[in-house]
Amino acid sequence: MADLRSEFVGIKSPNPFWLASAPPTDKEYNVRRAFEAGWGGVVWKTLGEEGPPVVNVNGPRYGAIYGADRRLLGLNNIELITDRPLQTNLREIKAVKRDYPDRAVVVSLMVPCEEAAWKTILPLVEETGADGVELNFGCPHGMSERGMGSAVGQVPEYIEMVTRWCKQYTRMPVIVKLTPNISDIRKPAEAAHAGGADAVSLINTINSITSVNLDLFAPEPMIDTKGAHGGYCGPAVKPIALSMVSEIARNPVTANLPISGIGGVTTWRDAAEFIALGAGNVQVCTAAMTYGFKVVEEMISGLGQWMDEKGHESVASVVGRAVPNCSDWQNLNLNYVAKARINQDDCIKCGRCFAACEDTSHQAITMSADRTFEVIDDECVACNLCVNVCPVENCITMERIEPGQMDERTGKVVEADFADWTTHPNNPGTCAAE
Amino acid sequence: MTNSVNTNGVVAGRLDADALADNFSDLHPPLDDHEALVAADRCYFCHDAPCMTACPTTIDIPLFIRQIATGTAESAAKTIFDQNILGGMCARVCPTETLCEEVCVREVAEGKPVLIGQLQRYATDKVMDAGVHPFERAGATGKAVAVVGAGPAGLAAAHRLAMLGHSVVIYDARPKGGGLNEFGIAAYKSVDGFAQDEVDWLLQIGGIEMRYGQALGDGLSLDGLKSEYDAVFLGVGLGGVNALRAEGEDKDGVRDAVDFIAELRQADDLTALPVGRRVVVIGGGMTAIDAAVQSKLLGAQDVTVAYRRDKSAMGASEFEQVLATSHGVRIAFNAQPVRVLGNGKATGVEFERTDSSGGELKPTGETFVIEADQVFKAIGQTLTMDAGLEIERGKIVVTSDGRTSADGIWAGGDCALGGDDLTVTAVAEGRDAAMDIHAKLMGKGA
Ligand SMILES: Cc1cc2nc3c(=O)[nH]c(=O)nc-3n(C[C@H](O)[C@H](O)[C@H](O)COP(=O)(O)OP(=O)(O)OC[C@H]3O[C@@H](n4cnc5c(N)ncnc54)[C@H](O)[C@@H]3O)c2cc1C
Ligand SMILES: Cc1cc2nc3c(=O)[nH]c(=O)nc-3n(C[C@H](O)[C@H](O)[C@H](O)COP(=O)(O)O)c2cc1C
Ligand code: SF4
Ligand code: SF4
Ligand code: SF4
Numbered sequence: 001m002a003d004l005r006s007e008f009v010g011i012k013s014p015n016p017f018w019l020a021s022a023p024p025t026d027k028e029y030n031v032r033r034a035f036e037a038g039w040g041g042v043v044w045k046t047l048g049e050e051g052p053p054v055v056n057v058n059g060p061r062y063g064a065i066y067g068a069d070r071r072l073l074g075l076n077n078i079e080l081i082t083d084r085p086l087q088t089n090l091r092e093i094k095a096v097k098r099d100y101p102d103r104a105v106v107v108s109l110m111v112p113c114e115e116a117a118w119k120t121i122l123p124l125v126e127e128t129g130a131d132g133v134e135l136n137f138g139c140p141h142g143m144s145e146r147g148m149g150s151a152v153g154q155v156p157e158y159i160e161m162v163t164r165w166c167k168q169y170t171r172m173p174v175i176v177k178l179t180p181n182i183s184d185i186r187k188p189a190e191a192a193h194a195g196g197a198d199a200v201s202l203i204n205t206i207n208s209i210t211s212v213n214l215d216l217f218a219p220e221p222m223i224d225t226k227g228a229h230g231g232y233c234g235p236a237v238k239p240i241a242l243s244m245v246s247e248i249a250r251n252p253v254t255a256n257l258p259i260s261g262i263g264g265v266t267t268w269r270d271a272a273e274f275i276a277l278g279a280g281n282v283q284v285c286t287a288a289m290t291y292g293f294k295v296v297e298e299m300i301s302g303l304g305q306w307m308d309e310k311g312h313e314s315v316a317s318v319v320g321r322a323v324p325n326c327s328d329w330q331n332l333n334l335n336y337v338a339k340a341r342i343n344q345d346d347c348i349k350c351g352r353c354f355a356a357c358e359d360t361s362h363q364a365i366t367m368s369a370d371r372t373f374e375v376i377d378d379e380c381v382a383c384n385l386c387v388n389v390c391p392v393e394n395c396i397t398m399e400r401i402e403p404g405q406m407d408e409r410t411g412k413v414v415e416a417d418f419a420d421w422t423t424h425p426n427n428p429g430t431c432a433a434e
Numbered sequence: 435m436t437n438s439v440n441t442n443g444v445v446a447g448r449l450d451a452d453a454l455a456d457n458f459s460d461l462h463p464p465l466d467d468h469e470a471l472v473a474a475d476r477c478y479f480c481h482d483a484p485c486m487t488a489c490p491t492t493i494d495i496p497l498f499i500r501q502i503a504t505g506t507a508e509s510a511a512k513t514i515f516d517q518n519i520l521g522g523m524c525a526r527v528c529p530t531e532t533l534c535e536e537v538c539v540r541e542v543a544e545g546k547p548v549l550i551g552q553l554q555r556y557a558t559d560k561v562m563d564a565g566v567h568p569f570e571r572a573g574a575t576g577k578a579v580a581v582v583g584a585g586p587a588g589l590a591a592a593h594r595l596a597m598l599g600h601s602v603v604i605y606d607a608r609p610k611g612g613g614l615n616e617f618g619i620a621a622y623k624s625v626d627g628f629a630q631d632e633v634d635w636l637l638q639i640g641g642i643e644m645r646y647g648q649a650l651g652d653g654l655s656l657d658g659l660k661s662e663y664d665a666v667f668l669g670v671g672l673g674g675v676n677a678l679r680a681e682g683e684d685k686d687g688v689r690d691a692v693d694f695i696a697e698l699r700q701a702d703d704l705t706a707l708p709v710g711r712r713v714v715v716i717g718g719g720m721t722a723i724d725a726a727v728q729s730k731l732l733g734a735q736d737v738t739v740a741y742r743r744d745k746s747a748m749g750a751s752e753f754e755q756v757l758a759t760s761h762g763v764r765i766a767f768n769a770q771p772v773r774v775l776g777n778g779k780a781t782g783v784e785f786e787r788t789d790s791s792g793g794e795l796k797p798t799g800e801t802f803v804i805e806a807d808q809v810f811k812a813i814g815q816t817l818t819m820d821a822g823l824e825i826e827r828g829k830i831v832v833t834s835d836g837r838t839s840a841d842g843i844w845a846g847g848d849c850a851l852g853g854d855d856l857t858v859t860a861v862a863e864g865r866d867a868a869m870d871i872h873a874k875l876m877g878k879g880a
Contacts, residue, residue: 069476267504291479298500301509393468 002307003314004300006040008280009173009198009258011131013040013104016315017271017299020262020283021046021108021134021177024293026082028092032099037293038300041104043175043201043283046081046136047089049111049121054080054142063210063221065236074236075286076210078221078228080142081110086124094128105129106175110136110148113158115165122170132172135162137188138179138204140231150204153179156191163195173198175260178244180206180237185244186251193257200248201260201283203241205231234286238264242277249278249323266295268302275315276322330421337407337414338382338398340364340375346395347373353386353396361385377408439711439735444687444808446708448733454704457731461622461757462526462552470556473549474503476540485534485550490853490862491518495534499553510557512568519593519865520586522562522632523615524858525555526623529720531753533858562631567638572599574641577875580605580663582650585613586857587669587847589636590864591871595667596641598872603663604642607649613671615857617696620724622731656821660842665871668830668838668845669864672815672855678716680783682774683811691715691725691812698728710808713737714783716771717812719749725810726763737762738804740769740783743790772801774809782806817849826851836867844871 006016018041019025019034026045034042048054056079065074082089097105107130111117125133137153144151152158159176166174176192178185180203189200207229209219219227241263248254261279265271266287274282287295303315312318342353342365349371357365364379365386375386387396401407403416421427437445449457465473477499485495494513501510514521530536530551541547561568577600581588584606592602610616615629637644648654650670659666675690677683687710701707709732715722718741730737739758741748744767748755755765769785776782787800817828824831824839829851836844846863853859 071475268506269504292481294481294497295479295500297497298504298506298509301501301512302504302506305506305509 001304002312004304004307006281006315008104008260009132009175011041011104011106011173012102013281014102015040015296015300015303016275016281017296018042018104018106018260018281018283019288020285021136022285022289023079024285024288027084027089028096031092031096031105034288034293035096035100035103038296039103039293040281041106041131043106043108043134044089044093044130046108046110046139047086047121047125048081049117050086053083053085056080056083057223059223060221061230063230065210065234072286072290073234074208074210074232075234075289076208076221076230076232077205078141078230081108081136081139086121090124090128093125093130097129097131104131106132106134108134108136108177110139110143113147113152113162118162118165119169122166122172126170126172130172132175132198133166133170134175134177134201135166136177136204137162138177138202140179140181140205140207141228150179150181153177153188153204154182156187159188159191160195163192163197167196175199175201177204177262178202179204180240180244180263185247186254189248189251189254189257193254197257199258199260199280200254201262202244202248203237203263205233206237206240208232233263234290235264235266235270238266238270238273242273245274245279246277246323246326249320250326265299266290268299268306271299271303272306272318273322275318276320277326278320278323280319281315332420333418334421334424335403335415335417335419337401339377339380339401340382340384340386340396341399342373342375342386342396343394344372346392348392348395349373350391352389352391356385356389379409381409439733442711442807444708444710447705448709448711449705451703451705454732458621458625458704460625461620462555464559465549465552465556470502470507470553473553474499477503477548478539480539484537484539485548488534488537489517490533490856490859491521491524491865492862493517493521493554495550498557499548499550502553502557507557507560508566508568510553511561514554514558515561515568517865518858518861519590519636520615520632520857520861521554522558522635523586523619523624523629524861525551525558526628527615527619528856528858529751529753532751562635565635567635569593569597569639571597571640574601575599575875577601577664578603578662579665579667579871579875580659581667581669582606582654582659583613583669583671583847583849584608584611584633584644584646585669585671585847585860586615587671587849587860587864588613588667589633589669590861591667591669591844591846591868592642592864593636593639594865594868595871596639598868600641600664600872600875602642603645605645605648605650605654605659607647607652607673609646611644611646613669613860617699618692618721619699619857620695620728621699622728650821651819656840656843660840664842664875666843667836667864667867667871668843668849669847669860670817670819671848671860673818674816675811676814676816678771678811678813680771680773682776682780685774685776685780685809686778687776687780687807688774688809688811691717691721691810692815694725694810695721695728698732704732707732709734710806711735712804712806713808713810714804714806715739715810715812716783717741717810717814718743718747719812719814720754721815722810722812723750723754723758723763725812727758727761729808729810730761730763734808736764736805738764738766738806740766740771740785740804742768742770742788743795744768747790766804769802769804770795770797775803780806780809783809815848832863834866835870836863837870 021043139149143149261274498510498513535547538547612629844867847860
């Protein structure tokens, strides 16, 4: 089977699947069981300063969004960083790392934005034998109200400053965990890079309210009739996380900055997608919280099967393979012309494609009295909506009109040459070729 | 000249070839990709899953279903074969309604289990159809093991032993391998020569030599095997058939259900296979149901399964009973055979009504006759050899590791005491005995 061993900023693990800093990694008991189940590494639940630990709410801290059959698609939480004493955590980290030298043990940290605070805690972590630290600049609730977490992550200057302190006070690799609650993810990544970070990890959770209780007119999850926004994670956030990871991987400033991909990783495929977009490894929280530690077995077998089938020898050989194909809209080929094609043998005649196209798209599907659905090439703009709404996989496909053939909609012959918006005559900014 | 369902006597060609082909097609057609995804999606990936505990071979069901759900059926198949090398056959023949699917949390909660058996078939078919054998032999150990019987127990033991690097010779009295997979299982559960394909696929592991037409007790002796090999595994099944102990058992038209099924399974041309117009099957187990349903599918007009106790005591599961009745088979309960009627040729069976309400079987004195030109006996199979081993309740006594009373001899499957007489149980016992043989031969066992 393919070699799944992973090396991320010099930290080795038997596979690229780490548990993200969260309840699954909050204590020795969990982490030992996670390692027995096969996880390659953990990022320990975020530690705070020495002193009385933070407290959590004593009512619901989670809310959820479901798909059909009550499949958990999104999770929202208002949990804070670890609520156990610092010394207890440090002692446990040391014991676990000693017993599992082949697994990655990274410690997540969040202390006030003061040099002394970081200078104090880093040697304590180093003493445990941990492999690295992750700076939690992402937590979007509670801690941010106290000037930590995403309150730091939203200010690139702070990120750079704290990262620099950390690089100064420890020899351990420093991973900076980013918040997605920001308009341009490239900025905090650049700041981390400027501060000397060894890597970034993303995403932390997204500000969210899962639902509103319409009897009590209160947001969920609700504590004693009040609710606070929480952090959203799980399968629902994956598309957002993928995009952010790709942005950092594509940015020339951070192109060589290692990325730990986080956000909705639930199956081997999700992991492979993050890796293809530039992540060196992945971190998982919600999938483990939903299905238990055993879920990693499918991730390991699936990634291995895929790599074997495709002949990818190592995880490293796949990292970033999709990045060159991440482009900007203005550079997409406007001479690529496609049409929807309905396979009549597969069609179950539900009419969803018709409703979608007729009511909301380009009136490019006809419906006959006997419920036969056909695409009108004169009208089809190849928007893909019918493909997306058809309940039968591969029943509707997009097929390319080869160069030299007629596009019935425009009445023009499809050209072979690449042509994008930058050179399009309708673009007021088009520079005439010289 | 042509026969039909109305022709009296035991005759061939009651139905034409097309109708027969249709009748004997797959009981559950394979799931297509979409159906498999929808079915897999229903699994909750339960913790310490009850389905897994209920599987005699302890297949990691939640894991393999999740692997199907994530588009890696090949990994799913590996998960299955790791525990059960005959996972392909078990997917077809396991009475899932009394095993994994009975305890699936979705069966318990909603009466609709995850389709574990069909999903198992989906995954195993993918790999077997591609001809891929996902295991490799370990380096040769220099040890040799004799396996007697090429049924599920023997094949599972042989595969595991060969995989661990031992060299294995399988002896079987029949001219083909597979045991009851080949000669017993209902035709519509294992179509298109699957049993032989599975044997061929399994043998791809290498290191297993097949010697057909060689029977223990008839040429081969246990002592001889013991001195020639480092260990012996017996998986000879139950070759004999219980006697009816009813008058007229020797009349024409009376035969063992297992022989009839074996003949059916081996028939190249079902239009040439004779069956009665009125068939009575005596027994209450899976064999009785299979003989009855297949008689009906061959074109018998009236088929009755006569069982001496009541419904609750019947060995055949509710699913099997419904399968039979949905094919038009009648099940007569509390019917004890007294004598086969007829002058040389069977014309009917006289039964006495029993009362089994108190658990004990009591004759009531009332008798009745069911007309029949063919009578099948399906009242249990028996061990045909003892070879000096300790026997209890007609089976070879074994430990949980499959050790018999004689040193160096293991046994498993139907011939061994303990466990249900099922394909999957035979596989589990063969595999576990192989692990114990391995431990013993490599000096790790007691
Ligand atoms: C009609 C029928 C239908 C069934 N349907 C089902 C079903 O749907 N699902 C299910 O799970 N189970 C079913 N069973 C039970 C299942 O087939 C058996 O439990 C299973 O085959 C037992 O496997 P085994 O390896 O112990 O024995 P067998 O499958 O009986 O194999 C024994 C092998 O040993 C060989 N042998 C016997 N004696 C000797 C000898 N002296 N020397 C050399 N070789 C010998 C035989 O030729 C045979 O190949 C059915 C059984 C019958 C009879
Ligand atoms: C209950 C809960 C607590 C979390 N606590 C932390 C934390 O202490 N530190 C941190 O960096 N991230 C924390 N996270 C965020 C996760 O590490 C992760 O970034 C996020 O959940 C996205 O990944 P996922 O979709 O796999 O869950 C928490 C997430 C959850 C659900
Ligand atoms: S998951 Fe456990 S700790 Fe949380 S509410 Fe349920 S029982 Fe309580
Ligand atoms: S949505 Fe798909 S299945 Fe439904 S009518 Fe259109 S093509 Fe057919
Ligand atoms: S019991 Fe049913 S739902 Fe649970 S793991 Fe097994 S098959 Fe899936």
